[in-house]
Amino acid sequence: MPITDLLERNSKLYGEETALVEINPEIQEQQRVTWKEYELIQPTSAVPYRREITWSVFDEKANRVANLLLSRGLKKGQKVAILLMNCLEWLPIYFGILKAGCIAVPLNFRYTSQEIDYCLKLSEADVLFFGPEFIGRVEAIVPKFSHKLLMFFVGESCPSFAEDYHRATANCSSVAPKVLIDDEDESAIYYSSGTTGFPKAILLKHAALLQAARMEAIHHATTHEDVFLCIPPLYHTGAKMHWFGSLFTGGKAVLLKGNSPQAIFHAVSQERCTIVWLLVPWCQDILAALDRGDLKLEDYQLSQWRLMHIGAQPVPPSLIKHWLSYFPHHKYDTNYGxxxxxGPGCVHLGMDNIHKVGAIGVPGYGWKCKIVDENDQPVPQGEVGELCVKGPGVMVGYYHDPQATQAVLKDGWLHTGDMAKQDEDGFYFLVDRKKDVIISGGENLYPVQIEDFLSAYPKVHDVAVIGLPDKRLGEIAAAIIQLKEGMACTESEINQFCMDLPRYKRPRKIIFANVPRNPTGKIEKPKLREQYCGVRLVEAQAKG
Structure with missing residues (x-):
């Protein structure tokens, strides 16, 4: 069954119920509407910072997009790109592309013109839907296309080189087109993070999307009554596949265009959200605001909030313990993928395994896992090796890159590039990225382990550990530490705290600076290496 069948089912079963809500706190603040006034607004009120659509309207809008594409001559299997910030139009456009039998190509909103041009050409996209934030970047690449790239602008004041999306779809039929779609048909191309150069194009089938939806609902016991708060960007598999749990059950979801602690709590309170997926930086910000007293639990309606889960990056155990001190009734889950x-879920902790905080978990629904050495042989339990996963969500391959595909896909097993180990209970623990391992004096140092340790220090807000060149040891560990707001700290304090680490794991350099993270919460270590390698740094001598 293609993923589009779920949307059509929801339209029939829950047609007049709310499917999606968009909240834009920035517009709210510009209009000087107080949070207390916002709390008094009924969910159905027509306010510019809150928009919503029902399941029937969602399906109708998707059908109009599909019929628009077909009317312009697009055929099954052609590629259609999306370059939008999170908005109410995003998912109907995505599903309209799929309903036309085309392949959706979501693009990272941080891409430069050069990267947009590269990704459009690599995917062989024939159509681009884009928003007002990208007019300049898109206009710059128009002359670079030898063929006509059909462009639809989603917003007000359409530029001359594109067509207005709303006008173009207004006269299109809202009835589903008769395009036969099979589980084995190709559905989407997602791009890798591109941390080692230009991103790779990851080709997925419809069967993989449906597996993600079913798995999400099972992992988190999602019901029709649950309300999911979605904050991360929809171009990424993480946000979309978690939302698929709402699609699978026909539940409501809220797209929040902001991630401040106040905005998150107000959205949870006003929309009665029950499931919230957060990234590590947002959790850190919420906890810091609660600790300072800037955020007070009693000011919000949070009792219905049952599950907080995190994915996209390693999660320090100290962070979750801190979280549970404020929310002891919360279920917690972490998802790896x-x-x-x-996207996420090939490994997941499980909501009833809070005693294993720190682990990424066990194989997800329908998945298998193993840990192998450099010769592709299984390692003994407890030893570190590369994590490999196998299941119905494994990609078809990297589009137009058979060599890269063969390097990571072997006998159906996907080699993740992540180093992990398995404990005696069968739980997997992420150790680090294979390429991020620091080899210092012949010893393997895994930055995540050091980061988890330093995260427990009360003054530390965020931390990243990278390897820097060293003539004697080859590499040494450097800790970039972002302090909590208003905190002062010295290198000697950090060195003293690190005395509880084995000597070889203690960072040799301490740098007090901000820790950059990308839109999905991952630490941008290539950026840190570029910034600090070769730069004269203040050295902190590891004592002991």
Missing amino acids: LSEST
Whole structure:
């Protein structure tokens, strides 16, 4: 069954119920509407910072997009790109592309013109839907296309080189087109993070999307009554595949265009959200605001909030313990995955395994896992090796890159590039990225382990550990530490705290600076290496 069948089913079963809500706190603040006034607004009120659509309207809008594409001559299998910030139009456009039998190509909103041009050409896209934030970047690449790239602008004041999306779809039929779609048909191309150069194009099937939806609902016991708060960007598999749990059950979801602690709590309170997926930086910000007293639990209606889960990056155990001190009734889950596995869930902790905080968990619904050495042989339990996963969500391959595909896909097993180990209870623990391992004096140092340790220090807000060149040891560990707001700290304090680490794991350099993270919450270590390698740094001598 293609994923589009779920949307059509929801339209029939829950047609007049709310499917999607968009909240834009920035517009709200510009209009000087107080949060207390916002709390008094009824969910159905027509306010510019809150928009919503029902399941029937969602399906109708998707049908109009599909019929628009077909009317312009697009055929099954052609590629259609999306370059939008999170908005109410995003998912109907995505599903309209799929309903036309085309392949959806979501693009990272941080891409430069050069990267947009590269990704459009690599995917062989024939159509681009884009928003007002990208007019300049898109206009710059128009002359670079030898063929006519059909462009639809989603917003007000359409530029001359594109067509207005709303006008173009207004006269299109709202009835589903008669395009036969099969589970084995190709559905989407997602791009890797591109941390080692230009991103790779990851090709997925409809069967993989449906697996993600079913798995999400099972993992988190999602029901029709649940309300999911979605904050991360929809171009990424993480946000979309978690929302698929709402699609699978016909539940309501809220797209929040902001991630401040106040905005998150107000959205949870006003929309009665029950499931919230957060990234590590947002959790850190919420906890810091609660600790300072800037955020007070009693000011919000949060009792219905049952599950907080995190994915996209390693999660320090100290962070979750801190979280549970404020929310002892919360279920917690962490989800591991990558775009090559159709997003999160190939490994997941499980809501009843809070005693294993720190682990990424056990194989997800329908998945198998193993840990192998450099010769592709299984390692003994407890030893570190590369994590491999196998299941119905594994990608078809990297589009137009058979060599890269063969390097990571072997006998159906996806080699993740992540180093992990398995404990005696069968739980997997992420150790680090294979390429991020620091080899210092012949010893393997895994930055995540050091980061988890330093995260427990009360003054530390965020931390990243990278390897820097060293003539004697080859590499040394450097800790970039972002302090909590208003905190002062010295290198000697950090060195003293690190005395509880084995000597070889203690960072040799301490740098007090901000820790950059990308839109999905991952630490941008290539950026840190570029910034600090070769730069004269203040050295902190590891004592002991």
